[in-house]
Amino acid sequence: MKSIEVRAGRQRYEVLIGSGLLPGIGLIVRQLFRGSRCAVVTDGNVAPLYGEVVCASLREANFQPQLIIVPPGESSKSLDQAGALCDEFGAAGLDRSSFLVSLGGGVVSDLAGFVASIYLRGIPYVSLPTTLLAQVDSCIGGKTGVNSSAGKNLIGTFFHPALVVADLETLQTLPGRIWNEGFAEVIKHGVIRDAGLFHMVAQASSLQPMDDASPPQRDESVQPASWKLALPSFIARNLRIKAEIVAADEKEKNDLRALLNFGHTIGHAIEHAAGYGELLHGEAISLGMVASAQVSVRRAGLSVAEADAIKSALQSHHLPTALPPNFPRAKIFAALARDKKFENGRIRFVVVHEIGRASVSHDVTLEDLEAAVAEL
Numbered sequence: 001m002k003s004i005e006v007r008a009g010r011q012r013y014e015v016l017i018g019s020g021l022l023p024g025i026g027l028i029v030r031q032l033f034r035g036s037r038c039a040v041v042t043d044g045n046v047a048p049l050y051g052e053v054v055c056a057s058l059r060e061a062n063f064q065p066q067l068i069i070v071p072p073g074e075s076s077k078s079l080d081q082a083g084a085l086c087d088e089f090g091a092a093g094l095d096r097s098s099f100l101v102s103l104g105g106g107v108v109s110d111l112a113g114f115v116a117s118i119y120l121r122g123i124p125y126v127s128l129p130t131t132l133l134a135q136v137d138s139c140i141g142g143k144t145g146v147n148s149s150a151g152k153n154l155i156g157t158f159f160h161p162a163l164v165v166a167d168l169e170t171l172q173t174l175p176g177r178i179w180n181e182g183f184a185e186v187i188k189h190g191v192i193r194d195a196g197l198f199h200m201v202a203q204a205s206s207l208q209p210m211d212d213a214s215p216p217q218r219d220e221s222v223q224p225a226s227w228k229l230a231l232p233s234f235i236a237r238n239l240r241i242k243a244e245i246v247a248a249d250e251k252e253k254n255d256l257r258a259l260l261n262f263g264h265t266i267g268h269a270i271e272h273a274a275g276y277g278e279l280l281h282g283e284a285i286s287l288g289m290v291a292s293a294q295v296s297v298r299r300a301g302l303s304v305a306e307a308d309a310i311k312s313a314l315q316s317h318h319l320p321t322a323l324p325p326n327f328p329r330a331k332i333f334a335a336l337a338r339d340k341k342f343e344n345g346r347i348r349f350v351v352v353h354e355i356g357r358a359s360v361s362h363d364v365t366l367e368d369l370e371a372a373v374a375e376l
């Protein structure tokens with residue numbers, strides 16, 4: 001088992017990464033909390049797979065868990081769903097000595113983390129990420145939130161989990177499309193901060209990508225055993241990149257944490273334009289990164305060869321790099337124009353100078369973004 005410490009302000013929390021951790025989660029959590037009541041928030045896909053193993057382990061450690069299931073997918077990241085959860089916690093008798101467990105991907109932890117931060121003005125939560133995307137990225141950093149009609153993640157808080165436990169066994173049940181999606185954030189980490197990581201994932205042979213027909217666990221020839229062995233350090237490498245940035249700039253006060261938004265300004269606009277749930281977050285970010293690489297060629301001296309390498313790396317993980325012809329592009333432009341990061345016609349925008357080195361540019365204009373989206 002690997003362990004990473006995340007520091008944010010005066011807070012510190014641990015991420016445990018290993019195989020088969022969920023059946024023992026009760027005892028791990030018992031070291032943190034004395035109370036007995038807790039809610040396990042999960043979604044309708046994850047509940048039948050891991051809901052009972054987590055609840056049984058919590059019961060064994062003398063907790064009284066209440067399993068609460070939300071519908072799967074991005075549309076659960078809403079204020080309505082957050083309000084409904086608060087009502088359910090009240091009905092379940094959760095008080096200030098209680099805590100939450102979020103069991104699922106980034107949607108569940110963004111939502112559950114948000115509700116943990118507002119219910120009774122904040123009760124602690126433990127995060128059990130079950131997607132690759134959540135294990136390499138969203139499980140740390142403290143950004144929680146829901147979407148509003150105006151855009152992605154516009155309502156939220158900074159609220160860190162008390163503990164994160166990433167059980168690699170859970171990745172075995174991921175459908176191929178959701179496994180692939182995680183590589184968008186991995187490629188992002190490589191592009192902004194770690195050229196070695198980028199080149200490792202760019203070579204599809206070292207980390208076998210999945211197509212939808214072959215989920216990771218069912219075909220050892222598609223996902224060799226060596227890849228499984230490499231997973232803990234691979235996940236840790238990603239989390240260390242994010243943890244280092246978060247420790248230095250937790251609330252995005254300077255430009256450092258903003259680097260994690262590479263591909264996200266355009267990606268979020270695409271996600272919003274498609275309608276939440278149509279494109280997975282990682283798929284929209286893949287498109288956003290292709291467009292942002294084009295902006296970087298124009299504004300930051302990124303070579304065309306490296307922009308192409310970013311595109312090929314995404315393609316080798318079956319991520320989209322072009323918009324479908326009938327995509328409502330006008331909606332992307334409208335969402336971009338509304339972006340609050342624009343000031344006097346310019347936007348704070350993450351550009352890449354070379355793979356592994358990015359910065360925030362203040363020279364990018366709406367026209368630059370529109371030109372890059374038009375090329376997508």
Ligand SMILES: NC(=O)c1ccc[n+]([C@@H]2O[C@H](COP(=O)([O-])OP(=O)(O)OC[C@H]3O[C@@H](n4cnc5c(N)ncnc54)[C@H](O)[C@@H]3O)[C@@H](O)[C@H]2O)c1
Nearest residue numbers: 045072073105106107108130131133138143170173174281
């Ligand atoms: N807070 C952050 O720092 C941060 C960072 C990156 C992304 N995000 C957010 O994360 C979300 C995307 O995360 P995601 O892709 O994990 O979304 P998700 O939670 O919707 O999971 C994707 C799908 O996989 C299913 N699933 C989850 N675990 C499974 C498992 N082990 N086996 C089988 N199916 C499983 C889910 O039911 C869902 O249908 C977006 O809302 C994005 O904005 C947040």
Ligand SMILES: [Zn+2]
Nearest residue numbers: 185264281285
């Ligand atoms: Zn993201």
